[in-house]
Every structure is written in structure tokens, then in C-alpha cells.
Amino acid sequence: MKRLVIVGAGTGGLMVANFVARDLSREIAHGEISVTLLGDKDEYIYQPGFLYVVFDLMRPAQLIRPIKELLAPGIEFVHDRAVRIDPEGKVVERAGGEALHYDYLVLATGSGLNLQEVPGLSEGGHWFYTLEGALQLRDELRRFQGGRVVLTVGVPHKCPVAPLEFTMMFDEWARVRGIREQTEIVYTYPLGRTHSIPSVAEWAQPELEHRGVRVETFFNMESVEPEKKVVHSLEGTDVAYDVLVAIPPHRGDELGAVSGLAEAGNWYPTDRNRLNLNGRDDIFVLGDATNLPVSKAGSVAHFEAEVLADNLVGLLTEGSPPAYQYNGRAFCFIETGLERATFISFDYLNPPKVPQPTNAVHWFKQTYNRIHWANLKAVM
Amino acid sequence: MALEEQNLVDAFREEGSSLASAALASVTPRMINRLGGVAESTIAALDLLTSPDIVSLLATLQKAAPTLTPLLEEVSELGPGEGMRGLAKRISNAVTAGADEVRAHPGPITVGAMLKMLRQDPAMAIALRFMLGFVRSMWVESPK
Ligand SMILES: Cc1cc2nc3c(=O)[nH]c(=O)nc-3n(C[C@H](O)[C@H](O)[C@H](O)COP(=O)(O)OP(=O)(O)OC[C@H]3O[C@@H](n4cnc5c(N)ncnc54)[C@H](O)[C@@H]3O)c2cc1C
DSSP states (O other), X not given: OEEEEEEOOSHHHHXXXXXXXXXXXXXXXXXXXXXXXXXXXXXXXXXXXXXXXHTTSSOGGGGEEXXXXXXXXXXXXXXXXXXXXXXXXXXXXXXXXXXXXXXXXXXXXXXXXXXXXXXXXXXXXXXXXXXXXXXXXXXXXXXXXXXXXXXXXXSSOSSTTHHHHHHHHHHHHHHHTTOSTTEEEEEEOSSSSSSSSHXXXXXXXXXXXXXXXXXXXXXXXXXXXXXXXXXXXXXXXXXXXXXXEEEOOEEEOTHHXXXXXXXXXXXXXXXXXXXXXXXXXXXXXXXXXXXXXXXXXXXXXXXXXXXXXXXXXXXXXXXXXXXXXXXXOEEEEEEOSSSOEEEEEEOSSOOOOOOOOBHHHHHHHHHHHXXXXXXXXXXX | OOHHHHHHHHHHHHHHHHHHHHHHHHOOHHHHHHHHHHHHHHHHHHHHHTSHHHHHHHHHHHHHHHHHHHHHHHHHXXXXXXXXXXXXXXXXXXXXXXXXXXXXXXXXXXXXXXXXXXXXOHHHXXXXXXXHHXXXXXXXXXXX
């Protein structure tokens, strides 16, 4: 029997598992192939929904589903944490049970917040990058009657357009509540422009200006002084705030570092086209966990999952070498307020253009927020 | 065209094309395959449902419905095995009688008539649901 083990039951892990299990349902039923999904959480959380929770536009219950409900038939789900990988023995050691042996291993362990990197941030700042964080920020905004709201960005971070989305949604939210006049919005960014992608920065600059948002570039968040309510940058500038909304810097799960497979930041060195861990043809990586120069986004995990699943089906059934290649494809919606949105679509070779925001694209995103589950289950 | 109307048309066009380009930019090969699969299943199901055999079976069932309804109601009251053979015989008689009647009075069966039949007759509704379930299990659920 050929054994596929997938570590991480998030967007990328679930999609790969479901694509492969649906394609190889006969082989799984006949005991020729097994698909095991190892995840340290037994619930899946739709992270893009956090942005809406902050503004009371979605409820947490709408973002959470038990993993068991999202699995195609034939997948064995193991609720446990992977603590070490032995690539020579082809084994994944678990925190609370017997090790899992694999023929092919997929690492989809995502990325998490690295709050320690910015002293004072946990105490002095808000973020919407976890459900708890989003709920705390929502409660803060429910009380908010005006003042200076400062947005700071740590790198690297997932969902590259989220800082812009938050800023534009917050601007409109404050207008709708009639408190925009009493509110100053400061958008800071670590580079010399408003976004890492030049065409997005070019589009965003006038959009922010026209909304009356103050922009501070070359602002690399270094530390926060919660008592004084000041955020300091590496460049030596300080900004005082009433509410600090931070996009904390991210890092990969420690599994890679513990196993000696990851590089700085715990990111796995990954082949940009075939998605195998560099130097290994039996271990693959996708989603936020890679070191690839692509956005850490659910859409990227999705596009990669399709390529990876097609290659795994070939490997598991015929042992044929990976034939499908990932081309760096990414797609991101950009909410430009509470009722309009635009999007960017790009790959390794083609940078994005930003079309005019419309209502239709906003509704598309709203629809997607509610049918994401069908994507995860690989039924759409 | 008045200016407001023209603006409205332009706005619609802009909204529509933005939606279409976002959809195109986000669609993946597996989604397209899946859509193809759904289209194929739908066509296969429609093809089967409109085939002469099924149309005549539907007509047969329609004629047999008045007899079938009370018989199907009886099913729920039967214990396991008890009287099943007798019931099966009576159902088969009813269907045969219906089929004879259809042969005696042939006529077209329309989708409208089918829907009307579905709404009015619980036995027909059950039979059709069975059949659609069967078609679904054959074409939609089967691994490709
Ligand atoms: C606020 C916000 C908004 C976003 N908006 C968008 C958006 O609009 N569009 C978009 O495309 N993306 C968006 N994203 C990003 C998107 O959610 C992620 O990029 C995507 O979920 C990455 O998928 P993944 O499979 O790599 O990681 P994840 O989905 O995070 O899954 C990783 C899983 O692995 C588990 N895991 C980690 N280590 C271990 C271990 N050692 N053992 C077992 N299990 C482990 C984790 O618990 C987790 O369940 C947003 C994210 C946030 C936070």
C-alpha cells in the first residue's frame, strides 16, 4: 500500500487531501493507497472572515466547521500535532500517538504570528489575524468614539492586501457611524511605498489620500510602548496612537526547524514549480509554509494544491515523476470599503493590474466567504 | 437613450465585466473539470429522463398511481418480510394494468404534465424521487 501523509489540516492540507481522495477513491477503497491528514486542530477556521468579524459583518460561527465535516470519504483524520520529521526513515512523529510512516509527505503547516519579535506589541496592540484578536478589536471598535487609529505592518505576513483592506473598510465604517471627523487614520508601511507590489502601491496611494488617510512609509515596526501609547520604528520614527492595529510579523511552525528541514523564519525551502522540498522528491510543501516569493494567501494554497494533487496522483498510482508545474499564480480580492471591491491576479511572470472597484466584485467576495467550504471539500 | 439610462447601462456593463474578469481570474482547472462533470451528468440525466423508455414508464406510473398510492401507504405499516411478496405482486399488477391502459390510449407526456403529476400525487412524487436518486447515484456520485 502507498501511504500519503499530509501535515496541517488548513486550507492547503485539506484541499490536497480532498483532491487526491476524490481522484483515487477506488484505490483507497481497495486498500492500495491511504491518505492520512494530521492536524493539531479538529476545527477549520476561515481566516479571511476575521476582517469581517472586526466590523460586525460576520459572526465567528460562520467561520468555523469541524474538520470531520470537510473530508472526502476515505481520508483518515488524525487529530494530533506533528513534532518531528525523520526524512530518512520516512516517519512523522506525533505528540500523542504512534508515528506515521509515509511514502509521500505533504507539509501544509501554514504560518503563525511572531509577536515576540515586536516587544510591547502583545500588550499595546490589536490585530485581526486570529479569531481572538479579531473579537478583541471588534469590541474595541464597538466602544470607539474617535481618536487616532494607527495601522502598522510587520513582515512577512499572510494576505498581503489585508492592511489596505482594513484601512479602507475602517474609513468607510467610521463615516457610516458619523465619527470620521473625530478620527485620524495613519497607515504605515515598511517600504518606501504603500504596498510591496508596485502596481498595487501606485493604485493605493491616491485611494488613501482621497480618503484622508495619513501615510507614513519606511516604517518598520520595532517596538510598542503600551503605557505611552507609542509605536517606534526601526527607522527612528515614533507614532502616537489611541488604537494600534498591527499586522504582526509571521513565521512558520517550529516543526521544520526541529526536524532540520526549514530555513530562517521556519520556512521550508521549496521548488518554485514542482513544490517539492529542495533536495527531496518524496516531501512536498504548499501554502504559507513555503519560502516561495509568492503571497501567503489561501488562493495560492488552492492553486498549489491542484498542481500538487495532480502530481501526487501520478506518483501514487504509477510512480510517474511530477509533470504539473505551479506558475506562481495568485488571486486576491481587495475590499475597498464596505460595499465595493476589486481584485488582483498575478503569477511569477505577470505582475497584477488593479481594476476599478465595483459592487459586483464585493458581492462576489461575499458569496465566496459563504461557499469557501465547497472549495475546501473539492466539490467546486 | 437618455443620459441616465446610458449611465445605468454603462454601470451595469462595468459591474458585469468586473465580475466576469474576477471569476475568470479565480477559476481553476479542477473547477472547470467539475463544471464539465456536472454538465455531463445533467445532460446524461436529461437524456435518460426523456428517453422513450422512461417517458413510457412515467406514463405507466401515472396511470398506475391511483392504485399505487394506497399500496405504498401500506408499505409503511408492514413488518419486515410480512406480506411483502403479496404486496409486490399487487404493485406489479397495478403497473401492468397501467401499462396496458397507456398502450390503449397513447398520448404525449409533457414536462408540465409531469410536474403537475408530481405536485398532485404523492406516489408519483415518491417514484420520481427514487428514479432521480438512482440516476444521481449512477451518474453524479460514481467516481470518474
Ligand atoms: C485576516 C486574514 C485575512 C485573509 N484574507 C485572505 C484573502 O482574502 N484571500 C486569501 O487568499 N487568503 C487570505 N488569507 C490568508 C489565508 O487564510 C492563508 O494564506 C491560508 O489559510 C494558508 O493556508 P495553509 O494551508 O498554508 O495554512 P493554514 O490554513 O493556516 O493551515 C495550517 C494548519 O496546519 C496546522 N499545523 C501547523 N503546524 C502543525 C503541526 N506541527 N502538526 C499538525 N498541524 C499543524 C495549523 O494548526 C493549521 O490548522 C487571510 C488570512 C488572514 C489571517
